[in-house]
Amino acid sequence: MDKEILQPIVYYGGTFDPIHIGHLNICKSIAYYFNFQTINILPNHIPPHRQQPVANVHQRIAMIELAIKNEPLFTLDTRELLRDTYSYTIDTLIEMRHEFGSKRPILFIIGEDSLYSLNKWHQWENLLNYCHLIVCKRNHEIQPIPDSNLNLWIESHLEPNKEHLLELANGKIFLAPTPYFDVSATLIRNLLKSGKSCDRLLPSPVYDYIKSNGIYKHRVVHQANK
Numbered sequence: 659m660d661k662e663i664l665q666p667i668v669y670y671g672g673t674f675d676p677i678h679i680g681h682l683n684i685c686k687s688i689a690y691y692f693n694f695q696t697i698n699i700l701p702n703h704i705p706p707h708r709q710q711p712v713a714n715v716h717q718r719i720a721m722i723e724l725a726i727k728n729e730p731l732f733t734l735d736t737r738e739l740l741r742d743t744y745s746y747t748i749d750t751l752i753e754m755r756h757e758f759g760s761k762r763p764i765l766f767i768i769g770e771d772s773l774y775s776l777n778k779w780h781q782w783e784n785l786l787n788y789c790h791l792i793v794c795k796r797n798h799e800i801q802p803i804p805d806s807n808l809n810l811w812i813e814s815h816l817e818p819n820k821e822h823l824l825e826l827a828n829g830k831i832f833l834a835p836t837p838y839f840d841v842s843a844t845l846i847r848n849l850l851k852s853g854k855s856c857d858r859l860l861p862s863p864v865y866d867y868i869k870s871n872g873i874y875k876h877r878v879v880h881q882a883n884k
């Protein structure tokens with residue numbers, strides 16, 4: 659008898675300070691590659707691992723809403739905003755497992771830079787008990803960190819076949835053949851701070867919102883601590 663394949667649920671977590679074209683393009687290329695109809699954007703509330711965002715949480719959400727307004731691929735999931743503690747992904751995944759049961763594949767999209775610093779995440783070795791990680795290419799310079807423990811762990815969980823991946827509910831890492839989108843929120847914040855244009859890096863309603871609310875203009879912008 660054929661195995662029952664359940665529709666995967668796909669999440670894309672981030673700080674989104676602000677959401678940018680790179681975020682949207684990564685999701686679109688993953689959706690195209692896997693033929694996904696929906697990707698849930700999952701903004702964190704209190705990032706556990708980096709400088710706190712410059713935009714407040716309401717502004718970050720408003721920018722996501724503007725970015726995805728006319729994009730049927732995307733849905734916004736605000737569940738992390740309901741917790742007033744650090745937004746540990748493991749807590750969110752445990753909650754999702756309760757909601758979706760143990761059999762449905764849960765896919766969590768991250769960039770390569772996140773993968774290579776995964777060992778700094780809370781309970782990182784347990785993450786794959788709840789989801790698969792779909793890893794997108796980041797910029798060309800990002801190299802695996804020579805942390806043998808993390809590298810061994812990554813290698814031992816790699817699944818190169820997307821069909822096999824979707825037969826399992828969790829437990830694997832898939833390196834997605836996405837193009838490079840050389841943009842970051844740090845770059846955007848720094849350009850805005852120095853009064854330079856970000857026309858091609860942001861969806862235009864997001865850019866208009868940033869300008870009309872004066873976000874990223876006055877504060878010193880720090881490089882994310884990753």
Ligand SMILES: Nc1ncnc2c1ncn2[C@@H]1O[C@H](COP(=O)(O)OP(=O)(O)OP(=O)(O)O)[C@@H](O)[C@H]1O
Nearest residue numbers: 672673674680768769772796839841842843844882
């Ligand atoms: N251009 C990009 N290409 C591939 N992955 C990306 C890109 N931008 C962000 N990501 C990934 O998306 C997730 C959410 O990213 P985040 O909201 O922190 O954006 P960012 O551009 O990395 O921001 P910052 O510069 O503030 O760190 C992370 O896993 C990150 O690796």
Ligand SMILES: O=C(O)c1ccc[n+]([C@@H]2O[C@H](COP(=O)([O-])O)[C@@H](O)[C@H]2O)c1
Nearest residue numbers: 671672673702706707746747748779780
């Ligand atoms: O759980 C953690 O300890 C943890 C540490 C670093 C990052 N994350 C999550 O990873 C996603 C990408 O994070 P970031 O900082 O690149 O925006 C986002 O959903 C974060 O909440 C989670």
